[in-house]
Amino acid sequence: MVAKKQQTHDNDSSSHKKRLERLPYMQNRELSWLTFNKRVLDQGEDSNVPLLERLTFVSIFSSNLQEFFMVRVGSLTDLSLIKKEIRDNKTLMTPEEQLNAIYQRCHELYPEQERIFLSIQDQLEEYGIRNLQVKDLSDEQREFLHSYLDDHVVPYLSPQIINARHPFPHFENGKLYILLRLNEELPKDLSEDEEAKAKNVGAEDVNFGLIPLPRQAKRLILLPSEGTQFILLENALKLIVDEVFSMYSTKRASVICVTRNADIDPNADIDEIDYDYREHMKRILKKRARLTPVRLETDTALSAVTKEFLLPRLNIDADQVFVTNVPLDMSYAWGLPDLVDPEIAAKLTNKPFTPAWPACIDQNRSVMQQVIEHDKLVSYPYQSMDLFINLLREAAADPAVLSIKITLYRLASQSHLAEALLAAAENGKEVTALFELRARFDESNNIEWSQRFEQAGAHVIYGFRDYKVHSKICVITRTTDNGLQRITQLGTGNYNEKTSKLYTDFSFMTTDPNIGKDAAEFFKNMSLENISTNYTTLSVAPLQIKPMILEKIDEQIRRAKEGLPNGLVFKTNSITDKDTIDKIVEASQAGVHTTLFVRGISCIVPGIKGYTENVEVVSIVGRLLEHSRIYGFGVAEDMEIYLSSADLMTRNMDKRVEIAWPILNPALKEIVLDYLDVSLSDTAKLRMLESNLEYTPLEYFAEETSDGRIESFDSQAFLIHKAEVDFEDSVVNREEGAIARAARSHINHIIEEPRATSREDIDGNLQSSIDLEVPYPLEVNLTEGEPGVVTSKNAQAIDIETISHDEEPQEAAAPVAEQQALPESDRAAIAEKATRITSRLQSEGTAASTVPTAASAAMAAASAAAARTQAPVAPEEVSLNLGRTPASVVSSPETVLASEQPASASTTTQGTESLEQAVQSTPESTVTGASAVAAPAEAPETVSQQESTPQQPETSAASDVSTPEAKESDKKATVIPPAEVEILPRDSEPATVEIQLVEQFPKKPNFWKRLKFLFTGHF
Template identity: 35%
Template sequence: MIKKFDKHSYFKNRELSWLDFNGRVLEEARDPENPLLERVNFLGITQSNVDEFFMVRVASLNKMYSVGIKTTDASGMTPKQQIDAINLLEQQMVVKRYNTYNRSLLPQLEKEKIKIAKIKNITDEQHHSLHRYFNDDLYPVLTPLADDSSRPFPFISNNSLNLAIRLQENKNSKNKPFATIRIPETFGRLIKLPREENCFILVEEIIKEFIGTLFPGFQVIESATYRVIRDMDLDVAEEDTSNLLREVQKQLKKREHGKVMRLEIEASMSHNLSDRLIKNLNVDQSAVYRINGPIDLTFLKKLPGKVTGHDDLHYQPFRAFVDPQLAPGQNIFAAIRQHDFLMQHPYDSFSSVVHFIEQAASDPSVLAIKMTLYRVSGNSPIIKYLGLAAQKGKQVTVLVEVKARFDEENNVRWAKQLEKMGCHVIYGLVGLKTHCKMALVIRREEDGIRRYLHLGTGNYNDVTANFYTDMGIFTANLDMGIDASNIFNMLSGYAKPPYFHKLHISPHKIREFISRKIDDEINYAQNGQTAEIRMKMNSLSDQKIIEKLYQASAAGVKIKLIVRGICCLKNDLPGISENIEVHSIVGRFLEHSRIYYFYNQGNEDVYLSSADMMTRNLDRRVELLFPALQSEIKAKIISIFNLMWQDNLKARVLHGDQFERIDRRGLEPFSSQEYFVQEAMKKNQVLLESRQQAKANSVFQPMMHHDDPLQFQIDPKEEE
């Protein structure tokens, strides 16, 4: 009898799994083995994570519920059931976050003489200074907005911090007018107090203290902070791409008025005020969160950068390794022509990728540059070099994905700037996001036209490359270069290549390829041969892929998965998932690389990809999966996976549908991320010593016979 692998009980709900992941980030904030200011940063990250989750995922569920959709997900939950379960679990997580803030981090910060002060605990001198600051700086920009018979309840924008205020004209007045004030963002949340080095106060504390100044003739009888999170999912109609840029800009303006998904109110707020907000904001009672502490903990991500004199409370800095063959001053194309290069960021410097585009821009032999951009930094050097290349007469084609969530505004700006600089800009395909990471340089050489490629798992973002782990390959492989040309022709025109030599793209083709490779391992296992699958990804939620993995496990295929975030697979199902082991690494760096490995009768096929095993990546995005062809690169990727698999400090292991920390009793503590940091530092040290030795040899060179061949020179650029 053929087993069925699609029962609801075999799947964990995607949204609840994501909340569990955010709980693992929270564990890092609670872990005393992490440096204190890094723990503070982790707590801020949990807040920004959950804010985006409500703006997008909860918003999507609410839309489904509002139009009466009652179909279930893989786990058997309707949209309404998911919304209720999310709010129930998140209420518990809020309590845990603020216990971490109030009971753990604040006291430990104070031991280090780092304070987030309350107004009642500051000195008279500091109070006087803040009063002056309020009058001179804050007061002129504050705008009280009333809600009464002649003035409707004002619009409260997404993610803004606000004060709800109750007033009284005199003691005998029964009328208690309401007003609200938006806390200005221009001053920042953390205001430094005078006379103390690392003492800060939150800006809303200052405003609350002196708020009466804004209401002469009235007494402020209550003031409390609140914040709303709205539906910020972009809903772009894409009948054609000719007006896509304009449509995105229009939707950016509209989404600010999305429905309220979540209302956070200060725990001390009276029911009179909270009921008024709930009614006017039209928010469900289950989505109201009473907060025991400062609302919106994202300010904690800024605190470490404001603290002075406490380097010991941060991660120890390290310098990423730059391969000498890929360094500025070297001919990067000559190096890539000799052999492929594997990059593992942030341990290998992203500067080599920037240098690849920089050299392409200035090299007279380069004819064209083609590139996809999904997320780039606010001051991207890559944009600058692409523009420079166009100005030098090279043909530059850039696909800028203007639908990249929460980077839409940034990408629209870059798209316009690239066009001004002379680049040909594509805005993506109808109905699909282009998420693949690919840069193609076409160069005229003595033996003809040659293509040079960079293929990566992560964005061309020089900022996030410092704290996202990603992998990329430089190659001049002919077949891969032809495939890349065909992909760009497909993205920019009407080309439909009949097949690809080495690369696999979504929509659909990556799904088909992965399914086929899993089927191969199933066949090997059924024939009594060794069969193994290893995968590393951000998220595993696609039902069909999970069913295929269950089928492989049931057939005897050994499966190792490293899944950072969402994991809808369960590994406690007798006869179904017993051969599946799942780890999740959450640590100093955000694990972002994707690795797909198949034993293939000992041939060990290894692939990197921009795609997770999620339905959106497989069916609704342009994604790329590419092979490691050279044996040393293949071996290096396998080694990286194996080292991560050995992690017992930052890895958790899945038991059923819950991740738990590894029992380290009797084990030597091992953090894969720290191992890679140390390896980068060792490589830098070896390189430094070799350069020093070479310099010494060039300065103290013994006298040689005039025809002695053992003479060499130091490249002055290399010495720099």
């Protein structure tokens, strides 16, 4: 077909070039897409990508190309037949011209794919991973394979012959076949019975044999060998073709695959009177299976005789035939790592990652309640979609929830999200699900899910006849004391758990009443098939998104002309819409700098003088698929940010129902801007489109190491790690926040009260606030004159006493080792843990004077606690103290007991000794650097602050329980320096809190002091 039309193309070439000169800043969308797919293939030879991952990129290239031929080439083929005068509105190319250019470019890409694939295969052989052909098999492997095929494959084979006396078979789209030439008959040395048998089946008329690959058989067959050697089913069958067609001689066996047009019009042939749309879509899908072939692939060159027989019957031209040594179905690459030795697989694949729980949500609290308190923005796949699924589960069980409404475009075949919605329907909630049955290649899955939703009692709608509903929106309506409340979720990507782990997207959740009102209006309009513009905050295509974008670009043009700060940034999968491109060109001509972050198709060409000098187009093709859509208008903190489900494509702007919404919360806007900054700083995967239509890497921005290597920055790897760290930090911050809240509550209430002389003088409410439970213990080590705390992991309370620096250690505190030594195993475990922390601190540049304190406090507290309880403290119960070092420090973990400032600890069992009793039972002569009150693991943890030293505001004196020399210092107005308090829940990094003594209230034996807490760090 293409060859027949080449002459017309050549005759029209000069006028075609003249037409293209009118739009020098445009390129054809199909050719741009092929360039994108070439960048996918390039990942297959990126040495920074693990070897088996490189093989999967070759597979992605193949599957992408398969879909491209089914949809885009199929559509152009139809246009070339029925609408010959239609032209591309950007390059003015006819469908025929585009098809010619596509096939020509693909014939250039196939050899590139083969070269990269064979190179990967050679490198895999170094690890014992071999993809064998029949000629490569050993005798042992041949025998094994024969046996395997007889048992597991031959029973499912359906071989057939093709000749003039048999109808030409239907080649299924994308299915593999073995095609071989059959001689008319076997050599003449047959016996009379064999010859008669051959003649009975019409051997003289046979031309070809055909073996469809059975779906019941495994595609990849492992062979006996060292390492991982395998053969693909289509190649294995070549071993037995002579046996399958035993009555004929065979030659030139080839693996072939036909690709068919899959671009169907879902609205064609609709009977307007009394039709079931779901049943209509089922019929459409059956029709797709028999559409026109647009490509034939084969693993060996076809003979002239075979082409003459086959191509006319498939109605394709010779230029639509592609010969390649790459397997025609590369899907086996995804499962190959599971068949390889785990140690080798770990070297040849990316380190697996699990999306982190979003740092903005406390796992121990209701998701719904937290969304009600603050807007949330979650970034997939770095953060987990489980957050939204949990929200739906809570909604399904919440008595206050009245309804859940959601649009569903692509669901996973096994969907926890869908199950949560079904549970809500079964619980009596009003569930409305808008299914888009025309989501290409997900039609069957959506049909099945829509049936299940109806069976569960949900209200199922299908949206518009003329517009696909591609928006991602969910609204949960609930009753409150103040009336109805709506929780709205908006997304840039699908509600699909599988793709949410591979595609980058944003999920926004809010109780903003304006957005909630728009969401309710949206579903009302969808049910009535009403294209409305009656939205106040949301912009909804096909009527609002493009006008909004063009208007805001105009605003930036105005600002540029007035000399005001201006700029544009768009992140999108593709940009093809001519109106939007023309407006960006207008902005560029006015001096507005535009950054287009486009993963796939870019019909705008940057760097064209007079048109797009101020436009840059960049793209990332990497481990994850960049999928989120972001529109930015302005610069820096003044930039308006919109998120959207819509790409900058005509189909999204004019032919689909899409939603764009503003990010108004400054903190959430900062998240989006940080994401863009990180992505646009990539030097590993980011490529820049040049005016010559080539994509160039930005490695010249990468840093060079001392040994000459390039230290590139992979933004996706960074964001994966950042999400993990953010989650870990959020746990720490919440623990610290609980402690901080407890401390603030304590201070505020104490300041409001008259000078309380004892705990009993404070009412119950204040006592409970002082003893507020916190998730994990607070660990403190303070300097002279300040309260000190060391607590075990399962401490019930924190006892505070006073450190006093005397010339000599107090007698009662000195013989810690004599009280009771820890068992050697526990001491060793504590010392090892302390050494590990010490090393980490030193590696992080912590001041040398503070490092040994960790070991000192841990060992001393453990020994003292053991002495008080007459039982050793388990190593895992000992908290490591990383606070400021006292005047004399221990130089190493092993010399803890030689410290000039040994710590003691008081210990009680639950229900036998109160906090006050523990304090009072401490010998008055003891100089205490730390005091731990331990309890069983299930005991709640409370915080209380006590002191037994009178003091004037902003002054310090030694404790009354201290020596006479210390009492003498009471008379001096000594200023207490701020003390550092290290809060170390679990093994997290410390956050510093400064505590300064403000005022003390004297009365023995107990009194309360007033503290000024200066919190630093993130709480």
